[in-house]
């Protein structure tokens with residue numbers, strides 16, 4: 133298809149997944165990935181594909197996913213209501229569903245508790261741990277602020293982002309509210325994939341330095357499933373996964 137404004141390199145699904153996960157696959161070092169897009173543009177489909185890709189390509193790992201909303205679960209593993217049930221799971225993959233199963237508001241995932249569990253898990257094992265968060269804003273207390281545990285000044289989620297990499301902890305998160313999540317989530321992410329966006333969201337991502345002016349018009353022409361793979365210091369690539 134001709135695009136007379138801006139020529140963008142395209143990559144395949146496998147190339148994209150390999151790029152996102154490369155530090156884990158080549159160095160056993162955790163990666164940070166963010167999927168940014170309005171609702172219905174394909175974030176969950178892609179995030180879940182990444183989870184399956186890791187399972188297929190990393191010999192041994194633990195995959196913990198949080199999905200409090202979707203009716204149909206695309207993430208791998210057994211579904212549980214609360215993170216307190218993780219320990220009871222025999223397999224290596226688990227999906228924490230919270231109110232999506234119980235319909236009880238009290239079962240909202242406590243991300244600070246979860247971050248502690250992931251940290252403790254990684255501390256006692258050589259096996260890499262990958263955390264998939266479906267909507268990172270759920271780990272926040274207010275606009276651009278991580279939640280913190282009672283009486284604690286520092287957020288454990290933030291610590292997981294900052295210091296978990298060398299412990300083999302990977303984090304891949306989605307968000308439909310790019311301006312509301314902490315800036316650190318962008319700063320710490322090796323790769324950010326952006327679906328169709330416009331207006332204020334584009335302006336915000338441009339100010340953060342995630343995209344450039346020339347990327348904006350490319351994003352405007354995207355349809356469901358199309359996204360831009362951004363990695364600092366590398367040319368942007370256009371991609372879409374099969375359904």
Ligand SMILES: Nc1ncnc2c1ncn2[C@@H]1O[C@H](COP(=O)(O)OP(=O)(O)O)[C@@H](O)[C@H]1O
Nearest residue numbers: 170171172173174175176177356357373374375
């Ligand atoms: N790569 C794709 N190609 C075609 N359709 C897609 C693709 N990804 C998602 N979709 C469609 O969009 C719907 C919403 O996708 P989903 O991942 O749930 O979006 P989000 O998490 O961003 O709200 C899917 O159910 C599917 O019908």
Ligand SMILES: [Mg+2]
Nearest residue numbers: 175176266306
């Ligand atoms: Mg989703």
